[in-house]
Amino acid sequence: MTSSSWSLHERDGIGELLLDIPGRTHNTLGREVLSELDQMLGILEGRPLQGLIVRSGKAQSFLVGVDVRAFRRVFEAARAAELMRAGQLVLDRLSRLPYPSVAVIHGPCLGGGLELALACSYRIVCDEERTVLGFPEVKFGIHPGFGGTVRLPALIGAIPALSLLLKGRTISAHKAHALGLCDAKVAEHHLLSVAREFLNTVPPKGRPPWYQTWTELPFLRPYVAAFLRRIWAAQVGSRHYLAPARILSLWARQASAETEALSCGELLVSPVSRHLMRLFDVSQELKAVSCASCSKTRWVHVIGAGIMGADIAAWAALRGFSVSLQDREPPILARAVERAHAIFSEKLNEREALRARDRFMPDLKGAALSRADLVIETISEDFEAKRALFADMEHRVADHVILATNTVSMPLDALASSLKVPGRFVGLHFFNPVASTRIVEVVAGPRSAPEALTVVRDFVAALDKLPLDVSGVPGFLVNRTLIPYLLEAITLAQEGVAITDIDNAALEFGMTMGPMAMADSLGLDVCLQVARSLSGAQDLAVPALLVSKVEAGLLGMKTGHGFYVYPRRRILWPTKAASLDPMVTERLVMRFINEAARSLREGIVSDADVVDIGLVYGAGFAPFRGGPLAYAEALGLTEVQGRLNDLAQRFGERFMPDRAWQSPALFVRRPLSS
Numbered sequence: 001m002t003s004s005s006w007s008l009h010e011r012d013g014i015g016e017l018l019l020d021i022p023g024r025t026h027n028t029l030g031r032e033v034l035s036e037l038d039q040m041l042g043i044l045e046g047r048p049l050q051g052l053i054v055r056s057g058k059a060q061s062f063l064v065g066v067d068v069r070a071f072r073r074v075f076e077a078a079r080a081a082e083l084m085r086a087g088q089l090v091l092d093r094l095s096r097l098p099y100p101s102v103a104v105i106h107g108p109c110l111g112g113g114l115e116l117a118l119a120c121s122y123r124i125v126c127d128e129e130r131t132v133l134g135f136p137e138v139k140f141g142i143h144p145g146f147g148g149t150v151r152l153p154a155l156i157g158a159i160p161a162l163s164l165l166l167k168g169r170t171i172s173a174h175k176a177h178a179l180g181l182c183d184a185k186v187a188e189h190h191l192l193s194v195a196r197e198f199l200n201t202v203p204p205k206g207r208p209p210w211y212q213t214w215t216e217l218p219f220l221r222p223y224v225a226a227f228l229r230r231i232w233a234a235q236v237g238s239r240h241y242l243a244p245a246r247i248l249s250l251w252a253r254q255a256s257a258e259t260e261a262l263s264c265g266e267l268l269v270s271p272v273s274r275h276l277m278r279l280f281d282v283s284q285e286l287k288a289v290s291c292a293s294c295s296k297t298r299w300v301h302v303i304g305a306g307i308m309g310a311d312i313a314a315w316a317a318l319r320g321f322s323v324s325l326q327d328r329e330p331p332i333l334a335r336a337v338e339r340a341h342a343i344f345s346e347k348l349n350e351r352e353a354l355r356a357r358d359r360f361m362p363d364l365k366g367a368a369l370s371r372a373d374l375v376i377e378t379i380s381e382d383f384e385a386k387r388a389l390f391a392d393m394e395h396r397v398a399d400h401v402i403l404a405t406n407t408v409s410m411p412l413d414a415l416a417s418s419l420k421v422p423g424r425f426v427g428l429h430f431f432n433p434v435a436s437t438r439i440v441e442v443v444a445g446p447r448s449a450p451e452a453l454t455v456v457r458d459f460v461a462a463l464d465k466l467p468l469d470v471s472g473v474p475g476f477l478v479n480r481t482l483i484p485y486l487l488e489a490i491t492l493a494q495e496g497v498a499i500t501d502i503d504n505a506a507l508e509f510g511m512t513m514g515p516m517a518m519a520d521s522l523g524l525d526v527c528l529q530v531a532r533s534l535s536g537a538q539d540l541a542v543p544a545l546l547v548s549k550v551e552a553g554l555l556g557m558k559t560g561h562g563f564y565v566y567p568r569r570r571i572l573w574p575t576k577a578a579s580l581d582p583m584v585t586e587r588l589v590m591r592f593i594n595e596a597a598r599s600l601r602e603g604i605v606s607d608a609d610v611v612d613i614g615l616v617y618g619a620g621f622a623p624f625r626g627g628p629l630a631y632a633e634a635l636g637l638t639e640v641q642g643r644l645n646d647l648a649q650r651f652g653e654r655f656m657p658d659r660a661w662q663s664p665a666l667f668v669r670r671p672l673s674s
Helices: 031-044 077-095 112-119 136-140 148-156 158-167 173-179 188-201 210-216 221-231 243-252 257-268 271-287 307-318 330-347 350-359 367-371 383-394 412-418 450-462 478-494 499-509 515-522 524-538 544-551 582-601 608-619 628-635 637-651
Strands: 006-011 014-019 051-056 101-105 122-126 132-134 170-172 184-186 299-303 322-326 360-363 374-377 402-405 425-429 439-444 466-471
Touching (some): 006 031, 031 077, 077 112, 077 257, 101 112, 101 188, 112 132, 122 173, 122 188, 132 173, 136 158, 136 243, 148 257, 158 210, 158 221, 184 188, 221 243, 243 257, 257 271, 271 466, 271 628, 299 307, 299 367, 307 322, 307 330, 307 350, 322 367, 350 360, 360 367, 374 450, 383 402, 383 412, 402 450, 412 425, 425 450, 439 450, 450 466, 466 608, 478 499, 478 515, 478 544, 478 582, 478 608, 499 515, 499 582, 515 524, 524 544, 582 608, 582 637, 628 637
Parallel strands (some): 014 051, 101 122, 374 402, 439 466
Antiparallel strands (some): 006 014
16 A cells, blocks of 8 residues: 555565655655655554554665755744644554554654654664764754654653753764664664564563653752753853753653644744754755765875864765875874874774774875875965965876865965966865864866866765855955954954953854954964955955964964963853943944855855855854844844944944945845745
């Protein structure tokens, strides 16, 4: 028996329910899929079966969550709650079948997919790296709405359950088994046989270990929730994000599934959720221009073993590429190898870490250049040194090899001027920290060949990063916007504002990092160098405080002293927002959004959505506000111009409104696919 998405088969008294949505790479739970499941369950309730296996017909995944596109046109909390409740009732029906059920999981099992699996009696997972489980909903400003906040703590205990829900992270099959989230982890070819064994023997269902049960005592729940709220506050975001507080509140009050649905419905239609979901949707559409599985790159050669070069090389090796890392200084190369091995040990299991180390080769003299498909240069920002390096390198690599620079701000056309084949020269601008920053700017010079850009886009996608196309003007998108913002923060410090107040003002607004701490992280020498390189194009005034810090050798984290002294032991986070000077926030934010609009007008990127996603993921602009241009649109373009004019009168011409604000057509958003 079949529907458009589900098929039901029976063998030896055991049913097998297969989900395979036609025309989709991955399965998702939408209204039609849930309605069809409800019909199937009506049939299954009357069958005299011994048990039911629920599995995916997709080769690479189980079920990646709820189809959020179904909620784009839902604007009322009550209607969103109705949809959540309808999904709950279907999964409740699955959980009440008159015989046991087993979810057979391979590949990603996320969000609503995991809620479906939790509604089954047992869960068997494929013991492979691609199998991950989790609830990422908090990253979209919501929480599970199909019963997940109720079923997960009941299965594995409150502390580990709340950790998963609050952080929105995914866990491996091994970790899921250790937590009790799944009942067995086996090789793929054993999945169905083990599932049948479970249905034949019907072992006891999973339950939390005894030491987790004390947190379930009703009178202790509010105290445990308050404790967890303090412990995880820095990890789950500020008061602007309501979902973490709702998760804790639902658990502390032993809230019902109906209450969960009402809460999720309210969050789904909130501006925070709308902004976060749009950023996700845009990122998915930008990924569509690349193809990770189509990558022609097999061997990557990185020149320059500083922190940036070492991390690019390590991440490429971690993602399966063969990598050689070159530097003239053996001690620097040795530290880079040590750093790479630490990254492998942190991110991979012992077997995979060993394989990554085998793929990673230090190369003092560049002997591996002949094997490379892609060369990435990460040496210091010295124009003549870079140009000479590429001119020499061109004679040592094969004709198909793409040459890429990780320059912070230099014009690509000038760097490529000495090359015989400038079409294979592109920019690949990574950000620190490489492992956790989601974007890489793919920089097109005037003579960069389309084929070369396609190769590097596919490479970036294979790194599990988002390739962001930008033009090759100095500073590209992120630094062109970020540096003026950082200079404004340093100017405030030069005027006598406490650096902690500056950072706290930014954090309170929702920035992911304070500008003073960010400048220290980037390196004050790098900030100064980029500011000077952009000063002509953007008429930037460099604060004397920044120059004096660099001249004194106080360069930030890498020297142990910049605006802060390192290691810092105190986490900045504002506790009394009323004590912060609103003018500090106004100057920081308006400088940021004015430069963002200027980048859009100058055509550095294609549209407003790309500006927003680039500056959220690359510069740490408040994600819940949707990006700097989304925030500006919420204020109103006329309001933005008025505020900038006021600031220009008080603090100087650097705040003069850009001409972009007079052209509303620039801010038109891209239509998202249905």
